[in-house]
Amino acid sequence: MPDGKSSHKSFLKLIIIFSTFGGLLFGYDTGVINGALPFMTKELDLTPFTEGLVTSSLLLGAALGAVLGGRLSDHQGRRKNIIYLAVLFIITTLGCTFAPSVSVMVIFRFLLGFAVGGASVTVPTYLAEISPAERRGQMVSRNELMIVTGQLLAFTFNAVIGNIMAESAHAWRYMLAVATAPAIFLFLGMLKMPESPRWLLSKGNKESALQVLRRIRERDRAQKELKEIEKAIAEESALNKAKVKDLAVPWVRRIVFLGIGIAVVQQMTGINSIMYYGTEILREAGFGTEAALIGNIANGVISVLAVMTGIKLLGKFGRRPLLLIGLTGTTTTLFLIGVFSLALDASAALPYIILSLTVIFLAFFQGAIGPVTWLILSEIFPLRLRGIGMGVSVFCLWMVNFLVGLTFPVMMSSIGLSNSFFFFAVVGVGAIAFVKKYLPETKGLSLEQLEKIFRRHGDQEEAPKGYGRQVV
Structure with missing residues (x-):
């Protein structure tokens, strides 16, 4: 890849687009239940308590996923963790979509919460570590914007599907199924994205870290930033x-x-x-x-x-x-x-x-x-x-x-x-x-x-x- 400013910026834009699909999924999966519940209540015969249980089971899973997500990304890498989360998003979304009962729905919503919670900590960390210092705030805040964009998309698809399929008991299944598309996009996109240079350097992989930095920074700056990261890691280890x-x-x-x-x-x-x-x-x-x-x-x-x-x-x-x-x-x-x-x-x-x-x-x-x-x-x-x-x-x-x-x-x-x-x-x-x-x-x-x-x-x-x- 050419070593010009435009190529670095274009590649950073791709990183933002693909990685923040984790934030989009966070928003969609927390927002879609808003419109799905009225239809789900009819088919699954939900009570006020089981409505709350179906909704909140994802949040309990997210609490645990947020705690474990940081540890897993420290162990196996930010990029790889996001790829695994994308697979979990796909599997659990399909599990929720085809759930035949309340108990199955709660189990898959809980597991989906692990993906949501993991994404809530891993994606901002990945963006912060791969972005230039002067653009860090802008790049990391894009994830917050993608979360609310995901909620907007959920409300929009809910309205479209709910009005077109108003008489169908299965309308809610289509609402939930839509989330598989961005999950697949996240998975395929992150396969082409680089690992965080900071994480690579923390694991002693200096050569790979420098290769990544040269793809997202100008050559002189890449070398300088490598030394700065090395110094920061040494200070933190002490x-x-x-x-x-x-x-x-x-x-x-x-x-x-x-x-x-x-x-x-x-x-x-x-x-x-x-x-x-x-x-x-x-x-x-x-x-x-x-x-x-x-x-x-x-x-x-x-x-x-x-x-x-x-x-x-x-x-x-x-x-x-x-x-x-x-x-x-x-x-x-x-x-x-x-x-x-x-x-x-x-x-x-x-x-x-x-x-x-x-x-x-x-x-x-x-x-x-x-x-x-x-x-x-x-x-x-x-x-x-x-x-x-x-x-x-x-x-x-x-x-x-x-x-x-x-x-x-x-x-x-x-x-x-x-x-x-x-x-x-x-x-x-x-x-x-x-x-x-x-x-x-x-x-x-x-x-x-x-x-x-x-x-x-x-x-x-x-x-x-x-x-x-x-x-x-």
Whole structure:
């Protein structure tokens, strides 16, 4: 391959396109259940509990897949791990598509979750390690964009299939089957992609690492970057990584619990009650199934647009104020959903009001809370804490996601639409209070500066302006 700038950029674009199909599958497989449930309920005779079980089994698998995915990619390589995940996506998608019963569906959804969770950690790692430093943020954020694009595609295919096959009990099987196409594309594409040069060098394969770097960098830069990676790996190997016993140290425990808190805050906004059960919510508000499926497309479109906007806002505003704005917006919207669903029960206007409010909710979440959460989690942990801190925080995020997915249909069935959203609104108020009291601003500070702030959290004189005792 020619050693010009254009060839390097073209090859990097191919890497982004093929690898982020893992993110697309993440989005599609979590979003498709939204439209499949009404049809699946008829054929598999689902109750509110088994609806929650079918939905949330994927999330439980994703929690475990996220934990194991990082370890497996460290052991066998980022590229190879993504290829194996693509095979798992194909097999489990087909298993879900042809599931004859609830129990078989739950088993395959759980295994599909392993692929989703594995992709959620392996793809961003692969992109971060293969991208040039000046384009790292842009390349890694493409995966987040592909996740919401996958959800938009799921909502769109749900609407098309649901309206064309409205009378068919098997419509949901076609909705699920669509995911095999991007999974095959991911598998075939990654066969042609290179391994992460950083991983190759960590395994002592210097020659292969240099060959990869020469395919994605200019020749002089490839050699220079090889030396930089070697130096970084040497420094990390000499670093004492944090262990579970280190949680006995107050400042270590404080920062890990802050990471857990931020992860829980993101999920307790109720975001996935809308992403997983949006069709059911709109049907409860008064839409027919076909109209609710079409209405959900608006949720997918605003999610994509909001993520694109949020990525731009991250570079202009502080993390803390943007997160507070997002939480204030989502909490207010949740409260209004509860008020209108109570006050306008059985009104012809209610479905349209609820749809408008869910779109506004998603604009606040996807434009602020979603991207800020992942950025904060990547920034607050010093290098020696990053492994345990990110691992525990992301695991807790997926587990809360699982609990919301499991219990929301039961909540709607037992206490109704309005009270369910009042509950999330109350939790939102608590989330705002948590962020205001405990979260420091991380923008513009190095990991070393942040570590010093957490170590001396009570020292008002040394802490930079705006921190002080809010870091506790």
